[in-house]
Amino acid sequence: MDEALVARLEEVEASFNEVEQQLADPGALDDHSRFIELGRRHSELKPIVEGFTAYRAALSDAKEAAELAAVETDAEMTGDLQQMVAERKAEAERLERKLRVALIPSDPNDLKDVIVEIRAGTGGDEAALFAGDLHRMYHRFAELHGFKTDSMDSSESEAGGFSRVTFAVKGAGAFSKLKFEAGVHRVQRVPKTESQGRVHTSTATVAVLPEVEAVEIDLDPNEVRVDVFRSSGPGGQSVNTTDSAVRLTHEPTGLVVSCQDEKSQLQNKEKAFRILRARLYQLELEKQQSELAENRRSQVGTGGRSEKIRTYNFKENRVTDHRIGLTIKQLPSILDGELDPFVEALTADDQARRLADGT
Numbered sequence: 001m002d003e004a005l006v007a008r009l010e011e012v013e014a015s016f017n018e019v020e021q022q023l024a025d026p027g028a029l030d031d032h033s034r035f036i037e038l039g040r041r042h043s044e045l046k047p048i049v050e051g052f053t054a055y056r057a058a059l060s061d062a063k064e065a066a067e068l069a070a071v072e073t074d075a076e077m078t079g080d081l082q083q084m085v086a087e088r089k090a091e092a093e094r095l096e097r098k099l100r101v102a103l104i105p106s107d108p109n110d111l112k113d114v115i116v117e118i119r120a121g122t123g124g125d126e127a128a129l130f131a132g133d134l135h136r137m138y139h140r141f142a143e144l145h146g147f148k149t150d151s152m153d154s155s156e157s158e159a160g161g162f163s164r165v166t167f168a169v170k171g172a173g174a175f176s177k178l179k180f181e182a183g184v185h186r187v188q189r190v191p192k193t194e195s196q197g198r199v200h201t202s203t204a205t206v207a208v209l210p211e212v213e214a215v216e217i218d219l220d221p222n223e224v225r226v227d228v229f230r231s232s233g234p235g236g237q238s239v240n241t242t243d244s245a246v247r248l249t250h251e252p253t254g255l256v257v258s259c260q261d262e263k264s265q266l267q268n269k270e271k272a273f274r275i276l277r278a279r280l281y282q283l284e285l286e287k288q289q290s291e292l293a294e295n296r297r298s299q300v301g302t303g304g305r306s307e308k309i310r311t312y313n314f315k316e317n318r319v320t321d322h323r324i325g326l327t328i329k330q331l332p333s334i335l336d337g338e339l340d341p342f343v344e345a346l347t348a349d350d351q352a353r354r355l356a357d358g359t
Helices: 001-022 026-030 033-070 074-101 123-146 175-179 264-286 296-300 331-335 340-357
Strands: 115-121 148-156 162-170 183-189 199-209 224-229 245-250 255-259 310-313 317-320 326-328
Touching: 001 026, 001 033, 001 074, 026 033, 033 074, 074 340, 115 123, 115 175, 115 264, 123 148, 123 162, 123 175, 123 183, 123 199, 123 331, 148 255, 148 264, 162 175, 175 199, 175 340, 199 224, 199 264, 224 264, 245 264, 255 264, 317 331, 317 340, 326 340
Parallel strands: 183 310
Antiparallel strands: 115 162, 115 199, 148 162, 183 199, 224 245, 245 255, 310 317, 317 326
């Protein structure tokens, strides 16, 4: 391990020890937000410090075994010691690789809950049906990982599926698991209404936004116009007879958010503000951290067929992620939420790129 890496790890170790001292201070609980931040920082640094400790132990064991082997006269014992040297050195090398990855600056949003927005793109009714398939896929993925989902807003299509649907996924690390899903998803299949058996291509766009607390974004209520209206279902059919749906307009940015899934106007308003805060936070990230957070518009593009991150081909039973060239021929299981192979491969690719860039 080079000196620069050792120095960085020693800095992390010192920071970890300082955080532990602050957490042990009886007065730490007086500032709730500060205590939560210290706990988050402790959880973030602990595995790195434990890995560094294990790395040093492996090197120490290898050195000690090598010194014993140098003076040992019994051939069998010498062989055992030399094998131990090789094993502990190999372990130290494995730990060093792991530590290099761990030192890559983490996305500050990785541990946050997430708001997912799915919109039907090109393809009419078939696009809406595909948006419904993606909606179910992410709900199943959330279930498999022990995350909770919370419906926020939706507009159902008359033919089924959704023209748009918004929901929250709650659980530690939800954003880290779903952030690479942002973009245009393309489906190739024969629609049920196709009498000639021809394959049609349709798209749906997915936006993934980290959910933020009110204290994380400066949102002046006086800059938000609140309108209420009557909720309606497909074809304008009334869902209820009261003005429970809420539309928010953030006048400085022109952002518009609406929610109508709940029967209570108060609940719809609360959910709408959660979405608005997430979108404003995303805009702020685009301004201040453009190298870390992609522009929301670039996430979803125009919804055209040529702009895609992933293709779901029913005829060939395959799903292909075009960013990393990974194809998996298990389409039904993937649509049933088994996205881990893609999540893991995309995360590894991101880490490799950031290691190569030194970021």
